[in-house]
Amino acid sequence: MVHWSVTRVIAVIVAALGLLGTVAVVSAGPASAEGEAIQGTLRDLAGAPVVGVTITVSNDGGFSDSSVSDAEGAWAVEVPGPGAYSVLLDEDTLPDGTTPPTVNPITTSADPGTPRFINFRLGERERNVQSRWDRAAQLSVEGLRFGLVLALAAVGLSLIYGTTGLTNFAHGEIMTFGAISTWFFNVNLGINLIGAAVLGVITAGVFGWAQERGLWRPLRKRGTGLIAMMIVSIGFALALANTYLIIFGGASRPYADYDSQAGIEFGPVSLTPKDMISMVIAAVILAIAGLALLKTRMGKATRAVADNPALAASSGIDVDRVIMVVWISGAALAGLGGVMLAMTQQVSYLMGTQTLLLIFAAVTLGGLGTAFGALVGSLVVGMLIQLSTLWINPELKNVGALLVMIIVLMVRPQGILGRRSRVG
Amino acid sequence: MRADQSMNTSRDAAVAALADLPREPGVSKPDPILIADNVVRRFGGLTAVDVDHVEVQRGAITALIGPNGAGKTTFFNLLTGFDKVDEGEWTYNGKAIQGVPPYKVARMGMVRTFQLTKVLTRLTVIENMRLGATGQRGERVLPSVIRALWSGQEREITERADDLLRRFKLDAKREDFAGSLSGGQRKLLEMARSLMVNPELVMLDEPMAGVNPALTQSLLGHVKDLRELGMTVLFVEHDMDMVRDISDWVIVMAQGKIIAEGPPHEVMADTRVIDAYLGAHHDQSLAEIAEEEGLDVAGEILDTDGGVQT
Amino acid sequence: MDWGFIFTTSMSAAIGISAIVFCLGAIGLNIQFGYTGLLNFGQAAFLAVAGYGLATTVTTLGLNFWLGIVVGMAATVVLAVILGIPTLRLRADYLAIVTIAAAEILRLTLRSVAFKDTFGGSDGLQQFSDAFYKLNPISPGAYDFGPFKYNEKSWWVIIVGWSLVAVWTLLVFLLMRSPFGRVLRGIREDEDAVRSLGKNVYWYKMQALILGGLGGAFAGFMLALGQSAVSPDAYATNLTFLIYVVLIIGGAARVFGPILGALIFSFLFQFVDVVLDQAVNTGLITFITSTQAAQIRLVMVGVGLMLLMIYRPQGILGDRKELQLDAR
Known part of the structure; x- marks a missing residue:
């Protein structure tokens, strides 16, 4: 009979948690999940951040709020609660030479308690040029x-x-x-x-x-x-x-x-x-x-x-x-x-x-x-x-x-x- | 046990029918229930079964013997539809049944057991038995909901099952889970359960394997009984002593081929058979045998003599 | 800590919509996994096709509600057959992988922009449940029965839902005491043995998959009607896993296993949530946020599933002796 107990199972999980626990303590992360939000990071095809683009999130209930992508290309809009939202990228604010995303606006839904990530696919200009x-x-x-x-x-x-x-x-x-x-x-x-x-x-x-x-x-x-x-x-x-x-x-x-x-x-x-x-x-x-x-x-x-x-x-x-x-x-x-x-x-x-x-x-x-x-x-x-x-x-x-x-x-x-x- | 009189007549009849046949592989039988031709099964580059021609006599007990890895179980699996052949055809009661799925083969009256006993462990002994009966109305989904439609038939089935359990001395275990039975009792249950299908040809895959000696005699008795009840028995075995005692005819396989046929005492004396048993793997190590059978490190897991290919 | 509130919300959750959904889903899964041994990891897909079958018929096509129910059930049967044909001949673990993949294919397709006009994309579909609520005989208002507090709409869902549970439980009881149920349990133990006794194992497995899928379909209807909406991400793989947890808590291959499992699971799930939430809000626990408290529940579900499977795989209603036989 092998001696084995609940503690062993827990020990493994605790070991995993412990390793990661350090991460949590050390990192007061910039985007910790608090409530519902819609966010994303704008990058071009080469992976470089796209800065200064306005993104507007709205819903049928009259909510609307905007965010401008920062130096990392990151943007985030806090939304009032779970539900369906429309996310619009203002194409006029895109830097020159960056082609607008193929899908715009993007419709999405926010889940309770967690942010929803939206990716605009930018700079796919080659799509038309490339054979x-x-x-x-x-x-x-x-x-x-x-x-x-x-x-x-x-x-x-x-x-x-x-x-x-x-x-x-x-x-x-x-x-x-x-x-x-x-x-x-x-x-x-x-x-x-x-x-x-x-x-x-x-x-x-x-x-x-x-x-x-x-x-x-x-x-x-x-x-x-x-x-x-x-x-x-x-x-x-x-x-x-x-x-x-x-x-x-x-x-x-x-x-x-x-x-x-x-x-x-x-x-x-x-x-x-x-x-x-x-x-x-x-x-x-x-x-x-x-x-x-x-x-x-x-x-x-x-x-x-x-x-x-x-x-x-x-x-x-x-x-x-x-x-x-x-x-x-x-x-x-x-x-x-x-x-x-x-x-x-x-x-x-x-x-x-x-x-x-x-x-x-x-x-x-x-x-x-x-x-x-x-x-x-x-x-x-x-x-x-x-x-x-x-x-x-x-x-x-x-x-x-x-x-x-x-x-x-x-x-x-x-x-x-x-x-x-x-x-x- | 049954009266000695009938015991002798059944056995004598079977022996007499086979007495004058030539002792050669693939010989024709006077009243064959099963005839197989050119049955070939390959695993990768290895030919596990390559049987030119074989016939099984109705009403007799035929033993299929051979050393480990001879392809006996694979041949069984092929005949009963549990594995697919590469080539070949065979008939049962005159009907071609290659490519027929296993459940249809069983319904035609050709029922098999398994080397590694397959009792349904979390069903009781009596439920195992009842499951064996064919043509149950209550096994169809719509009628199953209304008990009145199947309770009468269920009672008949239960009576038949109880009779068999008494015969196989399992009646005391009736309500126990099959998983709690000993190895020998499982063999008995599997054999009894196969009789619930009302088979004509019973195919037993190593019925004595893993059975303690005390039960062996009783198992042998039950196998002989099957012949008395008018069934044909084909069984796989590699212990020659068991075979000598109960079989009317012996077919010997080695390396996938049938190498000899004849009554037990004659086959046992055949030099080809002795060579096959002693020569083939006489002084090889396990690893070498494994390699030969395709169990080498990078190679194939070959169905030697156990399990089922699906 | 307001223990009275904690108790009433947890008790209410124990009989609420999600308990009904878990219960019906688990009844279906019980036929497939508990009795027949089929590792269906795509139960969420059966809920989804039923819910979407109803919603698409009513909302997108503008047809009758009852026709929608029929379409939902028919779609479930079709899904079972499509899944069953390639997989029921395969080994158990392949069935698991294929069903989980099929459920994911379905979810991705339902939420895709390409089919947005039909299935509503990631927002899903709404406004198909009016006919259901029109049948509600209860006049508007809030009604309390002991610890259970709901409004007239929720009570209507609860009454219909648990009635369906009762019907399905009776059906499973009748099926499983019959020779049909015996064949299914035989297949779970050793399908080759059952084959060797002249049973068409493939066809029985297909029937089990279809029957269990229909159980899932009713779970899908209740989920869709209870929320008056279908949205693709409600049918993610996690839903299937939770249904497994519910079934295993109660006891697989037990007629009342799904009911007991659903009551206990839904109670505990809500209980832990409210207790942690209150503990955070009243300052009893300071090292986590209330969002994290909600996430801890799912960690507990995972650990709970592991411990159950290791120490009490037979669940609450199961018979340890019966299960020990299966030790391999």
């Missing part, structure tokens, strides 16, 4: 970038599934964890983003270790069923995401460094230096992870456990140790994915939750439980999401990716690279 092929090239690179982000998270999710059978619904929260702890090191402690990211990724790895040690391993030893564990992970995800909300607030916040960089043109493609560097880093790290899986003893052991845990155990592999390594490295990779994601869309408490389904789509496409399948699936999903905006409205781009996942499951339930395997 379809040029746009396709740009979107492919963006898709590749997003695919790499997904892959960082998906590899861990897939290996955890392969080695333990757990469908981990709290994996997105590990991404958020990495992004938020990096933000803390970067903004609150003033460490340069590169150093902060390294620390953030390590923290995410520790978080993975703590989860496995304090929660998942005891549950496995207890004989908790896979479906029960999956539901536990849903509870964990809910608890974590809302903990982030309490501590970090509902606002999206950028890192202190490299926030707005001008893009460098490569033929039809424009990329910021940070994008290029982070893509290279992601690719290198994924390659290292792949090589480690193929070449090292631990990597081979991992694949053996994923293929058949009972056989692996009987041939002398320490299954628990393998699983621990998978958790630590999987969480660290997801944390890095979180940081990379936050560099394009800022840090927010929901970023991981919102990405989780796409990670699932990637993992399912590639075939549950295979690391290389997850990699391929991620790149496919990333490209698909970006390229689909050539034909469909960007607000529906995730719909396309999820639909493709469902269709692939119908045709080939084992995924693109997955094998038909024994069930039951």
Whole structure:
């Protein structure tokens, strides 16, 4: 009988809260969520803030208030309560050369107690100028970038599934964890983003270790069923995401460094230096992870456990140790994915939750439980999401990716690279 | 037990019908209930089952034996529709049934059990039994709401189930959850439950596996009973001693193919069979066997002799 | 701290609209997950198609209210079939991923600008519930029954809602004591075994998905009518998770599990909110704001779900002995 108590579960959560608690204490954030508000940050296509633009929020009840975007491009309007609002960008106040947003005004609804974020898509002047092929090239690179982000998270999710059978619904929260702890090191402690990211990724790895040690391993030893564990992970995800909300607030916040960089043109493609560097880093790290899986003893052991845990155990592999390594490295990779994601869309408490389904789509496409399948699936999903905006409205781009996942499951339930395997 | 007289006649009839057949793989039987041709199942690059021709005699107890990994359970899964073949066709009572889903195969009277016993743990023993009955009006969603429409039939089913439980000495466990039964009792329950379907051909996948020796004799008795009740039995086993005792005819599989057929004592003496059992995996380590069966690190999880491919 | 107020608001919440919605949603989920073992993580989608089916028919197309109810139910059945065809042959965890994805696809589509004329974008649709409130026999005013305080509109919703709960509970009771329910429970335990006994497992799973989806449809109607509005973000994945919490508190595969779960959950959810809010406002707690107090509730829901699943997965009404058999 394994000794195990409520305190252990709580301990893990408290550990997570504790790490983040420091963030809350240190940061009296500029936009802490108090009541209902509608806000956003205006940026052009290159990511540079757009300053001095008037934005007016109104509703049918006669409410109307304006805000002017500041040096960061940020604007915010406090609204009297939840409900539907119309957000109008005054196109005359836009700087010269910036093309007005395609959708203006934007209709939205404010939720009780939390700010609502509105993004005007500015400066898409290239849309008209660019040829379809040029746009396709740009979107492919963006898709590749997003695919790499997904892959960082998906590899861990897939290996955890392969080695333990757990469908981990709290994996997105590990991404958020990495992004938020990096933000803390970067903004609150003033460490340069590169150093902060390294620390953030390590923290995410520790978080993975703590989860496995304090929660998942005891549950496995207890004989908790896979479906029960999956539901536990849903509870964990809910608890974590809302903990982030309490501590970090509902606002999206950028890192202190490299926030707005001008893009460098490569033929039809424009990329910021940070994008290029982070893509290279992601690719290198994924390659290292792949090589480690193929070449090292631990990597081979991992694949053996994923293929058949009972056989692996009987041939002398320490299954628990393998699983621990998978958790630590999987969480660290997801944390890095979180940081990379936050560099394009800022840090927010929901970023991981919102990405989780796409990670699932990637993992399912590639075939549950295979690391290389997850990699391929991620790149496919990333490209698909970006390229689909050539034909469909960007607000529906995730719909396309999820639909493709469902269709692939119908045709080939084992995924693109997955094998038909024994069930039951 | 039943009268010795009938016991002997059933067995004698089965043995006599098979006595003069040539002892060769794929031999034709006088009254086959099941005929399979060119059944092939591959996993990746590995051929798990490759059976040219086989017939199962009606009213007899036929054993399908072979070393681990011979493809016996995979062959079972294919015949009963639980796995899809790459090639091949087979007939049951003269009807072609390849591609027929498992539930239809069962309704036609060809009912199987599983190597890893599949009792429904959180249903009681009697509920497990009742579930086996086919053609229940109360199993359709609309009539199920009105008890009067199915209570009469339910009573008949319960009587039949109770009879079977008494025969299998499970009546004392009637109201217990099936999950609380011992391994041997589960085997008995699964066999009894399969009889609720009123099968003509009972396919038992390792009925003796994991059963304690005290129960083995009683299980063997029940298998013999099935023949007395006019059913045909095809069962998978790899313990030769069990096979010798109850089977009228033995089919030997090795590496997916049928390598020998004949009455038990003759098959046991066949050198090909002994080679298959002792030669194939005689002094290999577990890892090597696993590799051969596709369980290598990067490779396939191959359905060796357990579980069901879906 | 005004304990009288805390008690009455919490008791009122326990029987209020959201309790009804959770309860009907959980009754549907109970058929799918509790009895049949289907991991439907898209229950919110069933609520959404029903609510939007009604609202679109009445508001966008200007047709009859009762036709809207029929359209909502038909849409639910169609959704169940569309979801079921590809997924019911797959492993349980694939079903979970596909249903959750389908619910998200639906929500994103409903709130998209592209379909704003039909579904109203992120604002949703309103003004479809007049016919429902016209049937209200209660004359306007506030009515108190013990701790329950509501106005005539809310009482009408509550009466209709709990009547529907009663009808559905009876239906589930009748279904599950029958041989049909036996087949469903058999599938939950081991679908291959049930297949080997000549049952068309695929078709039974489909029926369970449709029946459970219809339970969700009535939850969707009550949510839409109770608020006199449908808005896409009310049907986010969190709604499905909360319905799971409700079902698991009460006890999955128990006829009265959803009712008990909904009462307790709704009471506690409101209770924690009011207590924390009052504690903050009266200065008893100083280290959090009242907004954060509201968010703490969801952390508690998450932790509660974890602890329940670990220590009492059978819920309040479940039988521990029965569940232990399932230890794997």
